[in-house]
Amino acid sequence: MGPGPSDIHASVLAALAAPTVGHLDPYFLQVMDEVQSMLRAVFQTTSDMTLAVSGTGSAGMETCIANLIEPGDRFIACVNGVFGGRMADVAERCGAVVTKQERDFGEAFDPEEIERVVREQAPKVVGIVHAETSTGVLQPLEDIARIVHDAGALLLVDCVTSLGGLPVEIDRLGIDAAYSGTQKCLSCPPGLSPVTFGPRALDAMDSRKTRVKSWYLDVGLLRNYWGGERAYHHTAPINMNYALHQALRRVLDEGLDARFARHRLHHQALKAGLAAMGIDCSVPEGRQLPMLTSVWIPEGVDDGRLRSQLLQDFGVEIGGGLGPLKGRTWRIGLMGDSARRSNVMLFLTALEQCLKQQDIRVPVGAGADAAAAVYAESS
């Protein structure tokens, strides 16, 4: 119940452990085809250039930026958490002229401020995080997508934590490039990064004047491997692709809408339980992530000791705050297969026990009762 990796279903672990075939074996090529097709469904796009990069989420970020940016290109990084900051860092290393549009950790961006900075800077690419894993903040994208496109720029979106838990509407919003991770709401072990590129992003890559600085992440080369030619590029992480295949099948079998509703329900139950224990969300209503609930640590709690006890006594991991929120917030994940009633109830009960041991009293059983009431209402 941390900010990822999430729980992995037994069938996904079983797929992971299937016999390893060659990376150009006809069977594996079929797995790749089906992974691509299922990723398109989850990203809600028809783009051919939708695939799983052979690295974790940050490798997906670097793939997008390294292929879209040439030295001297202007990049606006919207920074309201760790991962927006990472985008700025990666873009600088790729030679971009980076403008950081900043907000305090825990806040979302308004369309107006994005409009202002886009007008001022006339960037090639605007990078923004859909679901900031470091703060639990949801960033609405609809108006921002319109603004960025009206200015002729490309929109790059970090969907690491949102994909599979919240609608990620690549084609409807015209998002030009996006990357995700497998270990959050897709409930697959970490090791691959789903990415997708739309037609404007591919045009930008086709008209590059310089080579992509990374050979490993060069989309021009990846296109020949994942695309029709199947030209050998690198040896893909075969078993990780088996696991992603099974994880995606589970996502689509459940159905995207049902999956999003499930994430919302358990988030509501968790929040109600925490509220009954006097613990408040650190993110305002309307900007909260269903899959990652960030709350203020109650006064007087020893953060490190409490999280260690949760892990050791109850086998429950939650995340601490990052950056300026370190020691001030907890991040409680309900991602993919982790988003279930037994986790919510166990966590609330375990938390009560851990708080009691630090002489912090909350009404006995109030958290679990309040969560149970939300479940009762919903059924």
Next chain:
Amino acid sequence: MGPGPSDIHASVLAALAAPTVGHLDPYFLQVMDEVQSMLRAVFQTTSDMTLAVSGTGSAGMETCIANLIEPGDRFIACVNGVFGGRMADVAERCGAVVTKQERDFGEAFDPEEIERVVREQAPKVVGIVHAETSTGVLQPLEDIARIVHDAGALLLVDCVTSLGGLPVEIDRLGIDAAYSGTQKCLSCPPGLSPVTFGPRALDAMDSRKTRVKSWYLDVGLLRNYWGGERAYHHTAPINMNYALHQALRRVLDEGLDARFARHRLHHQALKAGLAAMGIDCSVPEGRQLPMLTSVWIPEGVDDGRLRSQLLQDFGVEIGGGLGPLKGRTWRIGLMGDSARRSNVMLFLTALEQCLKQQDIRVPVGAGADAAAAVYAESS
């Protein structure tokens, strides 16, 4: 029995499928520690900076080059196959001034020619492939290591195919940086790249004037995650590290010397069998790789049809030639757990059958008989 991935032992697949914990979970940190310690044993080094990069072998190559090279640095790439050529490509993208020292595919380098080009170019780094997967050629390193060090340059070695199957003596030869893959003689699925850096390489990184172009592969950042501080960098591929842990344990349980001897034995048996069928190695004696035997395709054989039939009828994959050797050679892998008598006997028998179907007659059973004789002698 292709050029990798090799067969994976059931216990390694089982480790791969163990429950996914968090990337900062105390249990996972212990797994990382033990992976590092076992990698040091396999690389025959004491260097702290020995770890598994979160990508496949080519990501390891890029990690080494991107961290050692700054724009304008001189790099000599010794190119006698696909992977030497890839080093040159990666180094150019990192801004190196690259000199390609070339040999025909299938040949090894002599120390004299390396001495000449090193004297001429005074490079910062010389990159060379220990075991060229594309050609099956072994490159002796002892004299070359001395030459490169005498010239004050750094030696970077591609050990993708050699590690775990041939001695890779990092400390004895003073190799400054090396990378490998998990899916060859370590018999672990692909997805991680073991790398190691010696003191001179770390000094060179510490005195960089520019930042590493890749954030994902920046060794300065990786040092803080894999090193003492355990500072969060990226989410490591947790389950892949479990698998590598178990694969390395198996390597060390067998013992390096016993493992090298096993690779040599099965290579000898395979060669004897092929010779009895009139099929010759494409690499001269003394430069052949025990784990990857490259042979000339017999006159009149339809390469694609034969390899398809081997795969479909017998479930045996072998590799075709690459580059100028395409259609001219086969590459038969006996790597890690694949290096066993049943594979050698099955392959020779299956090959005889496939050749017969193309009306290419070989003495009946001669291949298997000759291999069996080698085994009888050795026991």
